[in-house]
Amino acid sequence: MKLQVTSIFILMLSTSYAHEFRLRNNCPFPVWPGLLGNPGKETPLNGGFQLNLWETKVFHVGYGWGGRIWPRRDCDGNGHCLSGDCGNKIQCDGTGNPPASLAEFTLDGWGNQDYYDVSLVDGYNLPIKINPIPGTFRKVSDSYFDCNSAGCYRDLNEICPNELAIWHNGWKIACKSACLAFNTDQYCCRGAYGTPQTCKSSNWPYNYPAIFKQACPDAYSYAYDDTTSTFTCHGNPETGYEIVFCP
Template sequence: MRIFNHCPFAIWPGLLNNPNKALPENGGFYLDKYHTRVFQVPDGWAGRIWARTNCNGAGHCETGDCGNKIECRGAGGVPPVSLAEFTLDGWQGQDYYDVSLVDGYNLPVRIEPIQGTFRKVSNSHYDCNPAGCHADINAHCPPELAIKNSGGWTVACKSACLAFNTDEYCCRGAHNKPETCKSSQWPKNYPAIFKQSCPDAYSYAYDDTSSTFTCHGNPKTGYVITFCP
């Protein structure tokens, strides 16, 4: 894995392993602007990566905070955050990866397989191509979803589920399957705000068909996660 901070400011990447998977880099670190950090994950790794912003010396972060510490050590980031998600060596040795805005958005992010480490098996848009969200959703986040800092600037944008906690927006209860969790049944189509800005990223829980990317390694795919691509 390679994390590149293309933002004009420092970030603090956070990493969280899925159950029974290794935790890379103790779960988090500082990354200066325009710098890269490279690390290894074991075969079959699964987890998520996000960026924390404006952290202080005590480890408290304006967005994506994982409990007032630089190394998250198994704690997830407080949403809203943009997530880079991975399941490596899955079905038939295939990697699965996506950028998720299901829990909201804080920074643009891209996942890209590294040339020479993968083999395409189709001409599909979702076969070993970059996944991500390049747009600045904070710039047009609706006021009822916006997270503002002390200076009044929008620093993150909540999902409708996070903001309103209803079964419709959270795809739960009677709405816990694709047939019953869809825009035609929502009071307002907030996920469309995310989807129109970032068509290749998850905007709600059942947004799989236009958001999940796959790749086969040659022999193992390396990935670059770029914040502010």
């Protein structure tokens, strides 16, 4: 009986600390979100599904969840997508293939604080925005990064340099990061360039990350772009998040 009571208590605790997520598609075409939990964390909704124009999908994750969500576009009936592909599967069971815009979350950290950001470190394919859901959070400071919207709202494909672009039928459909395109230690912030002090524009042959940063100042443009890209929020009692494609 004692084991049964303990199990019920754990179930109630995990349920009461569920975060609501809302995925909304504002693009003028279907989007196939990909989802992946961090190591040891669940992957919601079997990792992927189709989200039609103006459609919203709601799901919940447990206390302490962490993971990433990204848009895939132009997927066919076999599950192959022209950007953000998951190895020809609609339901991703691993990481998607860059380039793709990423929404990243680490929930319920020290002091019950959430961390979230939009990252272009792996490149870009669609505009994306993260909104804390009103009524589910509390601000603890006047900081710009406290419970505000994070995202990249511009179509970076329009300004993507040709050497970074992914093309399809004469159109740019995604934009690689410099790391993905050139695979050098400088752009990938590794080896001798693997610290915030050495991974910087003065060591890059060309400042490609600045193209992303100028267009989307609230999004990560390279690995150590933390100070102007990481947002935090405290729950009331637990924060919910809306992720909008083509906001």
